[in-house]
Amino acid sequence: MSKQDSLVQAEAADDELDEWDQRIFSTGCAEEQLRMNDCYYEKKDWRACKAEFIRIRWIRTLLLSEFGKISLPFLIAATENVASYSNTFQDLERINGSAALCFLHYPVPLISRDLPSIARLAGTTPASEQPAKTTSPPQATPTDPKRHSFDNLEDQPLTLQEDDPSKVDWTRSFHGLSVEPFSKEAADALQAPLSPEDIEIKPDGIIYLPEIKYRRILNKAFGPGGWGLAPRSETIVTEKSVTREYALLAHGRLVSIARGEQDYFTKEGIPTAVEGCKSNAMMRCCKDLGVASELWDPRFIRKFKAEYTREVFVEHQVTKRKTKIHLRKGDPVPYPYAELKK
Numbered sequence: 001m002s003k004q005d006s007l008v009q010a011e012a013a014d015d016e017l018d019e020w021d022q023r024i025f026s027t028g029c030a031e032e033q034l035r036m037n038d039c040y041y042e043k044k045d046w047r048a049c050k051a052e053f054i055r056i057r058w059i060r061t062l063l064l065s066e067f068g069k070i071s072l073p074f075l076i077a078a079t080e081n082v083a084s085y086s087n088t089f090q091d092l093e094r095i096n097g098s099a100a101l102c103f104l105h106y107p108v109p110l111i112s113r114d115l116p117s118i119a120r121l122a123g124t125t126p127a128s129e130q131p132a133k134t135t136s137p138p139q140a141t142p143t144d145p146k147r148h149s150f151d152n153l154e155d156q157p158l159t160l161q162e163d164d165p166s167k168v169d170w171t172r173s174f175h176g177l178s179v180e181p182f183s184k185e186a187a188d189a190l191q192a193p194l195s196p197e198d199i200e201i202k203p204d205g206i207i208y209l210p211e212i213k214y215r216r217i218l219n220k221a222f223g224p225g226g227w228g229l230a231p232r233s234e235t236i237v238t239e240k241s242v243t244r245e246y247a248l249l250a251h252g253r254l255v256s257i258a259r260g261e262q263d264y265f266t267k268e269g270i271p272t273a274v275e276g277c278k279s280n281a282m283m284r285c286c287k288d289l290g291v292a293s294e295l296w297d298p299r300f301i302r303k304f305k306a307e308y309t310r311e312v313f314v315e316h317q318v319t320k321r322k323t324k325i326h327l328r329k330g331d332p333v334p335y336p337y338a339e340l341k342k
Contacts, residue, residue, distance in 0.1 A: 168252075170230040176253025182221070189221035191290040199295070201309050203325040207301060209292045211279045217291050222250050229282055232257065235274060240264070242273040248285035258284035313340045 039048075168175045181187065194209065201207045218227050233245040243261040247254055260281025264273035286292065294300040310329050314337035315322050325337065333339045 170247055170249065170254070171232050174254050177255075179253065182250070186221040187290075190217065191293075192217075194292055194294055196304065196308055199304065199308075201305075201326050201328060203327075205305070205309075205326040207295060207304060207309075209283075209295060211283065214283055214286050214291060218250075218286070221289075226251055227255075229278060229285075235277070237270060242270065242277045244274075244277050244281070246278060246281035246285070248282065248288075256285035256288035258282075260284065314338060315340055 198213050199207055199209060227248065227250040230247045230249055231244060232247050235242060235244045241261055241263045243259055245257065245259045248256045258281045260277040260279070262273040262276035262280055264270055308328055309326050311324055312327055312333060313322065313324050314333055317336045317338055322340065327333065
């Protein structure tokens with residue numbers, strides 16, 4: 001075999017895909033790998049190149065999740081040069097196309113728990129050669145992911161005035177607030193003294209009125225269907241709790257506004273926490289109507305505990321931890337506690 005033939009054969013063998021190339025092409029990452037190589041030859045810094053491509057993928061993910069009907073090539077073209085900007089959120093105006101305009105108005109509500117590294121890179125500046133700038137630190141904007149929740153429930157209140165301007169937009173309106181007092185019959189039902197049999201006590205000593213009792217009082221005062229709760233904000237889901245603002249309406253009037261909150265422990269508990277958040281807001285709104293106002297009166301609390309409750313020293317049957325709990329007189333010690341004998 002001549003030297004020229006051996007060179008031709010070696011060049012042909014070099015053009016064949018080796019095991020690494022086959023793996024890259026099989027995963028669909030060939031284009032990204034080529035871009036990474038080009039970026040490295042230009043900047044000689046793998047970390048900077050990796051940060052840029054993570055930022056591009058993050059922008060595309062948000063655009064595709066919100067504007068899936070827009071064609072993929074258009075979105076890719078719109079986000080092609082995002083990584084070269086000093087700050088993604090401030091320089092998005094430089095992205096060409098309507099996809100960028102959509103993204104500017106998109107509230108960027110949520111950064112997934114599964115993408116912590118992307119969330120951290122969202123507000124950083126890539127390591128690239130740029131002239132130093134002396135500018136004041138950017139203020140927090142509605143597009144700042146740190147100010148938003150982790151899960152987008154997409155439950156913004158409906159804008160009722162879009163179809164009929166005569167309707168009241170309860171997400172912003174204070175229609176009917178303090179226009180006139182309710183009737184004497186309604187006021188008597190709302191401010192009626194609580195029956196001691198309706199009040200419960202938690203093991204830590206906090207007394208409360210069950211949520212269903214509040215609904216019964218409102219039904220008695222305004223009639224079933226004469227009152228309701230209108231959301232005034234979207235649901236905010238943080239790492240441990242759910243919160244949302246509600247307005248209590250009665251007979252077509254705004255009565256009170258309160259923000260409900262409820263803790264949860266797993267993602268599966270978020271739907272239940274959303275309902276608990278609504279009930280919590282209703283109970284807070286009822287304070288403005290005088291419902292169960294005794295529960296915030298220190299003298300009433302001390303008197304009720306002295307007459308209707310007792311303190312018991314118990315032991316947890318699993319952990320063997322001893323503690324003191326509060327019970328209503330006559331109620332047995334609940335599981336998993338066992339009363340300690342004196």
